[in-house]
Amino acid sequence: MNHRTRVYLAVAFTVALFLGVQLGALALVDPFQEAGHQAVEDPDDPTNSAVYFGIILGATALMLVTFKYDVQWLIKAMIIGVSVMLAWFVFAELVPPVVTVGEVNALAALAALVVGAALLFYPEWYVIDATGVVMGAGAAALFGISFGLLPAILLLAVLAVYDAISVYRTEHMLDLAEGVMDLKIPVVLVIPTSLSYSYLASGSTDGVLEDDDADSDDGSTQVDGSNADAVGESSADDATPNPDDSDTDTDELSEAEQERDALFIGLGDAVIPTILVASAAYFLDVGTIDVPGIALNVPALGALVGTIAGLLVLMYMVLKGRPHAGLPLLNGGAIGGYLLGALASGLSLAAAFGL
Template sequence: MITMAGLILLVQALALFMATPMEINEMQAFEDPTQVSHSIYYIGLILAFTVLVLIAIKKNMTWLISLFIYFAVLSTLYYVFFALLTLFPSLAGLEVLVSTLLSAGLTVLLYKYPEWYVIDIVGICIASGVSALLGISMSVIPVVVLLLLLAIYDALSVYKTKHMITLAEGVMDLKLPILFVIPKQRGYSFLKENFAEGEKREAFFMGLGDAVMPTLLVVSASIFMENGGPITYPVLGAMLGTLAGYFALSILVMKGKPQAGLPFLNSGAILGFFAGVFVSGSAIM
């Protein structure tokens, strides 16, 4: 569980690092980052994707899910590598070619050999890249609204409708790279993991979204806050708040029942952020 917390911190640190080159290269998704409507837009996309995945699982069209996920992985890795390569003047003019080769190679490796450490490495790249891209695209208020809406949605989908549990189990059977995997013992193989109902899990699992969503606030605070920067009180508060929410979540997870992660992680990030704002006296932009 401590290792998983370390992965969250690593994602947040890398997202902060990648935010600057992505902002310089104008990779923002929106021209006006202050519009709260962007939050509604992303909620709509998430709901639409959830419906499509549930239909694909029911219709036994899991190949369609796999195709979409691997395309998303390839695209995200390209943006990540492109942003990082722009930091090296010696590679000027070669960013597109090298980024394409690296992202394609890593995606093929992931498809051919989705062992847990390959999935985790790719997961770190994807989670930090998506967090940086969305974090520089939305200012603090839209991000806070998005995190609150997602926390409510996650709670309803896990505890009320339970469709998120169905979705997670269906996707995990495909062994797709949309989660972090931490083995409980040496010699573990994700390729041999049995996801049949009632079988004991030999590893801890956490969806990439649980790392991405609170990290949006970390990145947004570093970019859009007055007197912003990589490490300020609001940024540090959001990071520490995420960890506090994670450990509260872990206590319940250890009891063996599925739990909605975002209510804990998002609320921790938001409370920590506002605590940092209070301490620093910074203005929210």
Template sequence: MSSENKSIQEYVPMLVMAGIILVVQVIALLLAAPMAANDMRAFEDPDSAANSILYIIFVLAFTFVLLMAIKRNMKWIIQLTILLAVGATMYYVFFALLSIANISSLTNNVISITVAAVLTILLYKFPEWYVINIIGLIIGAGASAIFGISLSILPVVVLLALLAIYDAIAVYKTKHMIDLAEGVMDLRLPILFVIPKHLKYSFIQDSFKKEEGQKREAFFMGLGDAIMPTILVVSANVFLVEKYGIELLAGFITIPAIAAMVGTIIGFIALSILVMKGKPQAGLPFLNGGVILGYIAGVLISGTPLY
């Protein structure tokens, strides 16, 4: 294999990751309407910036609990907590989708609970990379849609800015985010996307402990890297229409939302270039910064209100 072909091949996983982010964003946009119709908002007042502070406090508290569980070798607490959260999020996603079919609430609940439970059990019993990725797409899009319809644009921008700062501190300064990632990796939960370098790769059999100079067989991307920028994409699509009656292109998306998606990918490309140079990077400063700048560019292009 020539060095040029090898170089191109090395960037294929990054293209796949960018594709995953776009898929999460598109699915989240599709989920936003039925979730809003079923009043699945996480906060009563979407315009309150205090919601962003509450979210950050929750993230800090949850991270502290996870780190304590790892330190005390009580990883079962992490596994149970995340599996319950995964099951609950999938339930909301399937309930929202099935509500479009106008079936009875009882039937919808039975089907949604059953499917969510089966997928959660499958994840627990057989956490192979494709199972994790499929469930990751579902919960990533679901969580993005829920928070996107729960927070209007200004609180989302505040939240993303704060999370970008926190992620930078957690990766470059305290480094506890790296410790957290290493601590939960062997639990094989859908807190990340797995992009294998070859189809024979098994996430279940991967020990994650490589000898010096030995390369990993897969690339990994945190689920939050797809969820956080997508919250602004959804919010820009929901609240600009709700507040100002902005016209949707093709009856689906606003120009600022499209620009926010483009900004996310540009931020991801910048992140990928540095990562491929062998420099570990915090993802959210690039992704959140990209989606915010993209949104602002979309506002300027379309002439819509900023928030």
């Protein structure tokens, strides 16, 4: 399989994972509402966004502290526990209650426990990705029915700015990404570019995010593009008027790209913009699209398509080796697509913003 084909397949697989989260969330919107999973009393209160952002900051700080003091097992235990909880929420709505113990759907509970066991004992890339889609769909649906339109848009805008600052300025998100990758937990989605790739066998990801190390030992790279960018910067610094040297630099970069066996993208990059997709589907009763099994309208479809458009630009930047933050593109695409869909459905801008 040549390099170009591997790249196209990796991009297609990434899009499929995002669509899995988005369509899964849309399928769970109505069941979650009927089950009473709305997390706040007033979903239209803009302060909900501030509270959630504060929780994100606290969780980020906690994770960085655990990595600093070498108690990462605590984070792994927490994430696996959250995975089981979200899987239970999802399976309780999707798995028929054929076997029950009291009021508990035994098959759904068993499936959730299997998810936890798989993450604990065999966190291969397809286990991580499958769990990530289930978790992402569940989380996006929960927040989608809990955040009205204005709080959802505010949340996406604030997190886009925060993501840019944490990647480009403080760079603490890069430290966080490297730490969680070593734990092999579903806070990242793993996109193999080689049929022989094994996340379990890849070992430590030390150096994956370092600027002075273009490629990790296992041939993987992060979606922030820092590794490939390090190669690009080195080529630019050493550039000479000799065209042969330029060709050599290009060949070396292509060879480095071909050695990468996997790309990684944060699960939050799929979940956060999908919150607006689910929120639009739940809180707006305009431009309804009749699709069996999911709640969908034109504004929600616009947010979905806008997210995928942002993802394609993001993947283009990854493969070109440009440093970047994901949420500005993804959230920007979701908000832009949502607003276009809302206007196309006859809503005013004020109504689209939930005012």
